[in-house]
Amino acid sequence: MMEDHLTLDIEAAEFIVDLSNVVRNTSLGVGVARLSRFQGLLDALRRFARDDQVLVYAVADRSLLHGAGLSGQEEAVLQRWARDGLIEVRPVADDRILEIAHLRDRMIVTDDAYKEYHRFHPWLVGDCNRFLSPYPDPRRPGAVAVRRRVIPKFPEWELSLVEEERELKDAGLRGRNAEQRRRTLLGRLWECPVRDCPLFGRPLRAIQPVARFTGRGAVCPDHRLPLADRGRAPRRAQVKVLVDGAVVTRFTLDEGRAVSVGRAPVRAGVALMSWLGAYPPTSMSRTHVELMCEADRVVVRDVSTNGTEIRRDGGLTRLSPRRWHPFSPGQEVVLHESTVLVLSGRRRYFNEADEAPPPPPSHVDPTTIEGKNGRITGSRQTRRRTRRR
Template sequence: MASDLAAFRGMERHLRGEPDQADYLIDLSNIVRETALGGDTRRSLDRLRLVLAALCRTTGDPDVTVHAIADNSLLDRRYDDEFPHPGEPGLLREWRDRGLIAAIGKADPDLLDHAKVFGTPVVSSDNFTGHRGDHPWIQGDREHFLRPERPARGGPVRLVRRDMRVVADREISREGERDDLKARNLMLGGRPRADILERSWRCPRQACNPGPAIRGGKVVCRSHGTLLADAGPRRPRLQLKILVDGQCQAWENLAEDEGREFALGRGHLARIDPELLAERRRLAVSRHHLVIVAHRGTLRVLDTSKGRSRIRTLRPGGAASPWRTLPHRDDLPAGRTDVARYGGFGPDDEIELVPGVVLRRSGQRWPGERAEGVRARPPRRPGKEDELTRTD
């Protein structure tokens, strides 16, 4: 495999520091680490050379241009010995300093933002599963992603247009959580750090519901960097997602306690910006719209709204099932509250509260202690009639 730095410098004519000046976007960390492209080292700049050559052949343009984005970790000096030639990581850092490539903490969000804004194709082997909640346009896309492949029988690297397929909602949530845990150093050997995640933590900052992170071997608050105190075992939780017109606008976590009722209603929509959810639709949701109960490892749900909610099952890669009505409180025999009469709320189900406002289950296994990432104003303090949970 070539390690000639002069040949690598010849790639500079293809590099563009601004995404709007490039014909293609390159997931640089993914390409440099893609061992299937050849070479016996964990990282190799020659893999970028092979991909650029494949782009020239595919487009018929010897001067094709790319905007390459890397994670900062690719340029970290601690991993220089993973390259076959000691000059390769130094050349990458030189390109960064000269503005020929971009290097940021996490490349994927910028890469996908550029692809969305400019419509530029992305060269990567990554499925971007955890990012599909923020970028639903990836689901089923067949135009904007190319994967580099090296034929098993030998020959030059080629670029294959990808079918990104439709990934199940729970898988998107699960992968997004894994990305988040990795960023907080809470993954060890490819597994979540259960010893940390199964504990509750207390931050010295008032009114902080901390998300733990590992820094310098210590458990700290990811927001403030302060040391956290162990507050005992963490109660198992499930996460629900509230979508408005197909976009997730809020999360709600509920304790996974056998038989405990969780009443979801209008108060849970208070955080969502009125520009995203008009008052008319907000008021169409009852104060106590649904009752959700954890029952024998499953979720059961009862419609308690003034109107009628409905449920359907999403089939990954296929059409959703027909809508069906939920069991309603008014349909139960007088005095009967048998949970077995409630409807099932499975991992692939979605419940329509009112048209355009949908509730889904998240695939996260370790949801935060509060609704992380709610992109709206802080919630108002609910009135007594708007209590968000009840245990009676």
């Protein structure tokens, strides 16, 4: 079911999906907006991530839930997802998507080039790792695939024209001086004055979505009211287990509690035996490593018989036994040559060779630039109501 892949836990989410952009993308199917396009995208992301349980943080324009060409049943599904806190709904989703992606370093799945935000988010232009674009899969008729894309640099006059077409909305705290404050605010638990708020209402959820940050501090993105600070949020991190390059399971680390991982830990932990085949590697101990989430980082220690290595920037380093070592995004804890642990929800996890980009489909109105892998196709821009001087 589609809702099984939805989460507002940004630590668990692998991707941020521009839901309105995907559902309205007619290149992914004939006719008007269809929710089935989102199902096709989820299937594509499962293949791309090699993870059948892939999780996404989906943000939608409010207009998608009413009168967007969806059937009454599809609108009811979206409204239920919003009510249950499975998706985030904004009057305009674009600035919210960029805000979350920048704060939490996630890949964005969209065809939009976000021209009106280039001055506010300089990182948009030329980033080779941040964006994925859905397209009809030529190898699977009727299916969707994803490929990397690079947003090109547009001329100044073109950016100015787009800025005149719509009033820029405040996307929250911006600028170098606000960075530390934003990251501090992200680690708090928040309560909305509207008690039945699906995002920050009572009872408070240990797993909350990302709050909105303005000059007033933290604000509920749904009700636009100041949020009350209810203390520091417990640190959480999610770890994925890869066997032969494919994700087989994942588990969550809660702050201050060590979790054992191995073939079959003696105490409660993560047992990998069922994913290691009929002849599990004897070099992997029953309890091989322990991991723990601290206030500001994740740490790992080797408790095995034969040792553990950590892969950083392509090189392997052997862990000192019985000592805690930092475990950061983009690194791999190697239990065996076939079995590694990685932190979930990080865009640099993927391999450039995961999806070879085919030629641009003929239905796309492309903006192309020359990238290191050849021609990279941009996207048709969403048409917006113009505002004249």
